[in-house]
Amino acid sequence: MFGKLTIDAIPWDQPIPLVAGAVVGLGLLAVLAWVVLKGHFPYLWREWITSVDHKRIGVMYLLLGLVMLLRGFIDAIMMRSQQAVAFQAPGYLPPHHYDQIFSAHGTIMIFFAAMPIIIGLMNFVVPLQLGVRDVAFPTLNSVGFWLTATGALLVNISLVVGEFAQTGWLPYPPLSELPFSPGVGVDYYIWALLISGVGTLMTGVNFVTTILKVRAPGMSYMRMSMFCWTALASNLLIVAAFPLLTATLIMLALDRYLGFHFFGNEAGGNMALFVNLIWAWGHPEVYILVLPSFGIFSEVISTFSGKPLFGYRSMVIATLGICIISFIVWLHHFFTMGAGADVNAVFGIATSVIAIVTGVKVFNWLFTMYGGRIRYDTPMLWSLGFLLTFVIGGMTGVLLAVPPADFQLHNSLFLVAHFHNTIIGGVVFAAFAGVVYWFPKAFGFRLHEGWGKAAFWCTFVGFYVTFLPLYAAGLLGMTRRLQHYEVAEWRPWVLAATVGVAISAVAMFCQIAQLVVSIRDRAALRDETGDPWDGRSLEWATASPPPVFNFAFLPDVKGEEPYWAIKQRAIETQHLAAAGEYRAIEMPKNSATGFVTALFATVTGFGLIWHIWWMVGLGLVLAYVGFVVFAWRDEDEYAIPASEVRRIDGERRRAREEWLRRRASAGEVG
Amino acid sequence: MTATATVTLPRAPGLHATAEAPGHGEGGPASTLVIVAYGFWIFLISDIVMFSAFFAAHAVLQTATDGGPTGRELFDLRRVAIETACLLLSSFTCGLSALAAEARRVTWTQAALFVTGLLGVAFLFLEMHEFAAMIAAGAGPQRSAFLSSFFALVGCHGAHVSVGLLWLGTMMAQLYVKGFRADIQRRLLCFNMFWHMLDIVWVAIFTLVYLVGVAR
16 A cells, blocks of 8 residues: 555654654644744745746745755754764764765755755846846746755655665665665655756756747847856756756666666676766756856856956857866766776866866956956855855866876865865855845845855855865875764864864854844845846846836847946936836736646655555646646736836836936035 | 748737847747747757667667677567558658648648557557567566666657657647647647657667667
């Protein structure tokens, strides 16, 4: 009846996951009770859960990503504290539990923290910057989000029902094959990633189509903002790389479920095949995350330097260059596998070439700042922190790209420090820069500067105190993923890293405090004009938060930095451009398709993990029914009447005109 | 797809506003038809990338027979030729359905779609028969890595055909109930693209799996 699922699937003898699961469960119950009792559920359902508005979906992605970032960070605290006490001692985490923690940490951070945050920012910002009203496929967008949430949910269920993979964040065979991982851990990994991977692929298809086919009049390619360019490159990589992950995981699932021999030891299976396939996805994945991050920094550095981005064209070429080169370096993840000196040399050189293209970007950012009047607001601090940190991470990467050096450093903590150096310095810093930068656009008020700066400095210092010692420990020969160790020379470095993670925990506290304080003081932090940072691209042309249709009139783009030109014209003439005739606007209707699909995907995934076959069949049939019900509907758009559009846009225009007057009178006084 | 390029769509100043998009999408958002067809192309490309991973795996594992049967012993080219004929013919009738849809001839469209579906079912039947015979002869996917990759690649194509048939049936029902509405036309166009893509993948399977497998 319930396949492999019995009451013993819950780890009764392990207090840590039990207590953690109970706390999360009670928290969820409390939130649900509050929502239902206070009568918020209809609002949630109408405005968020069934919303196909790209801005709402973007915010939900960010929320999911930030919550999972917290979960992944708690895993990190457990690993660092375990190693702090596990010197010539067993520590407090048994090996099988520790193995699950580092596997969950990597999986969560990449798939369910970094990806949702980056995709969330793209969702929120790209249509606004393109000057349009939504993405190409609004309902598909919602489905993509909810499938990602399904994956996250399955990973979290594994905390208390069964176990998670003990294989590391990439399940290398033969360890991940049935004889060596007989439990459901790897199955949780496979189905969580397959389901959320489908969601990510939908996002990729959607955004490539949006950026190439849905742009405001006059928005030619070379007038697009840098963030849109990097989002395009990132989504092209998603379309080209994620199907490889899907195929590889299907092969692994076939091995585990039906006794196939793709990657096993017997009957001619080939482990190297798995490693090649997974990294042919895995390396582009790094750039799927970091390219939009580069886009965020480009926007922030240009805005807060008060200058157009230096070398825009070279930036575009560099972005697309990285997009292509990222597909021909995957073998550097396993130089030691024995492909031979010639092959290693080719991939080593290709890897080094990426540093040159990235160097172009770094110099462009520096020259953007050069001669600018720089404002050190929180997003700019994150960007400056990025420039320093990412360059260091890049240089240790070039060191690892040299095969002989890699043979010494492979799988050591030096490698761990390197990729945290680039991913934290690149992606996490970008995530926070982007959140602080676009928060007022999303919610109509800024985040508190003081707490934001405190969060930055604690993260920045915490990062260096954690990971510089790990470089040293790695050079001393300490390998990754050690549950306990005996070498006395490593001990001081491990302890130093523990101090660093404590500082990072303070940073996390500052982030939460920043959010709470900002919501409390939202009246004082209100963004009246919709342009809180003196911005340059089109998202700042509309109100904060933007109306559901984004723009009453699609902007007519005449050059690069379209909003900057509009703003300068308004300042010169002391008037906003005259409004045209308001017309009714048709917008896509809400749809429960995404939520319903995800519900059935969860049922199907859970059934597959525990071999509950009736559940799998039920989930699939219901998913198909839901799909047909959606396909059968006759009305998919609703109209916002012209009078309503006039009223909403009138408010925006009044605020802008007020701002123009204030600005003019301030100028007379000055 | 010139066949459906003449379909005109209602123009409303909504999401994908003013339709005409001269040049490189610089005239504003493209029409819904262009957006849907373009998006579906991108999806098909991603699907082909997924197949390429299975092709790569098969190329690597083609000789890993573990002392078991090889392609030369297992493949019956006559059967594969009939399968190919079924699929190529179904692509032809699928194309006919697009022409009939363009001419708004419901009966002909439904008839062409129905024949497409029948040929698809015939193809699937032959494939399942082949799989069953191989498994009965002890040459199932558990026998060797070569056979694992064979069953996964060909089976993945077969799964696509099955999903395509489900879609085909749903489209016929939709066409029956709702007639030639703009969104139904767009879905028929997407289905056509999907079905032709499966044909292209099959040509690659026929060549790289069966012909090369027998020649080896």
